[in-house]
């Protein structure tokens with residue numbers, strides 16, 4: 299699908315992860331934010347980063363992502379909220395970003411490092427002792443079907459398995475939560491809503507058949523293969 303349609307698909311999403319407003323506020327509280335540096339690795343358009351900086355005097359942010367369309371959305375949102383002098387954006391690979399920050403977010407972006415294990419080990423080099431990491435990652439909340447394993451790959455862990463990997467990488471779990479069903483259903487629905495609206499307005503567009511096919515497949519896979527099976531945990535980790 300072309301860049302224009304790809305950008306449009308996510309326009310109805312608040313952020314690119316199953317997360318309610320209230321849950322986001324709780325996680326920001328648990329991150330114990332203060333003056334200093336917050337890096338968001340695999341930030342997308344950096345909505346949570348902007349909220350963190352916006353509510354914390356003296357905190358400056360860096361959003362790192364490889365997707366220039368998402369970064370442009372983040373830059374525009376920072377400008378609208380008067381935060382452009384406090385947030386910088388880097389079009390860069392999260393896994394090789396060589397900065398250090400006392401507070402780090404890495405949500406839904408473990409694949410940038412290659413695996414959950416590689417992400418948790420790599421992030422331990424970014425966060426100094428005494429710092430905190432908000433780490434969001436998928437896990438099997440129920441035994442997956444072959445179809446679910448096919449979609450999400452062979453490396454997905456259970457939650458106990460994920461905690462073992464975090465512990466082995468030197469992290470202490472300071473707070474644990476997981477997306478609930480309403481957060482998941484809202485995430486899936488908003489991730490489809492941009493294209494559903496486009497399809498309604500452009501039924502004769504040559505791309506419409508592909509868009510409809512993608513939307514139908516995504517909804518079918520969600521309800522048949524991974525609703526209630528794929529979880530998303532948010533861990534506030536300390537070192």
Ligand SMILES: C[S@@+](CC[C@H](N)C(=O)[O-])C[C@H]1O[C@@H](n2cnc3c(N)ncnc32)[C@H](O)[C@@H]1O
Nearest residue numbers: 313314315340341342363364365391392406410
């Ligand atoms: C599921 S989205 C999550 C975005 C954001 N953390 C959020 O919660 O809204 C994963 C993000 O990782 C980014 N990404 C993928 N590979 C990357 C890499 N090697 N370096 C940096 N970002 C990467 C994608 O562009 C995408 O924005």
